[in-house]
Amino acid sequence: AQKVTQAQTEISVVEKEDVTLDCVYETRDTTYYLFWYKQPPSGELVFLIRRNSFDEQNEISGRYSWNFQKSTSSFNFTITASQVVDSAVYFCALRNYGQNFVFGPGTRLSVLP
């Protein structure tokens, strides 16, 4: 069975702080994809990253970085120097090859000025 756990329900930080959102997944497949999406108050899902199971390289995109560790089945997301505009709900998701998305419960991030 596939499962995605985001243990942090809500996080509040002050602007310019770094924050890490945790994601732990479960799957029996060897081929799978991991995703992070941002959902601002408008509701639209904003795609942030897709990582396949064979690529464990960490990735950095501006203030965003992702740490993929297969050994611990984790795909954590760090925002450096957070800004108010980063306030949103963030979803981690898993998709096995040819199958549907399984979304985590989401982490609500509030960045305070």
Added chain:
Amino acid sequence: GAVVSQHPSRVICKSGTSVKIECRSLDFQATTMFWYRQFPKQSLMLMATSNEGSKATYEQGVEKDKFLINHASLTLSTLTVTSAHPEDSSFYICSARTSGGAQNIQYFGAGTRLSVL
């Protein structure tokens, strides 16, 4: 720009009426489209998977007679909430998957916020 268009973005209706939500893939053909429902402060839950030209596959607990899905073309899927009731009020999100290959990509619409009075 958006590659999946969902319409309307917001709808308010009276209890007992039916509401149709459209999902269009704009720049690609989507043999498979998905419908999700998201209740406030909860995650997205898959309702059904629709394949062009065939009947939709519904997830357990989703009433197929209440949530009618039609995927008549490779670029359009519709979800009709029949005889809507206040408990159907939710955020509905569609998604379309590109065809073929291991790298097929799934795009999400902007969502439809349904409020049933």
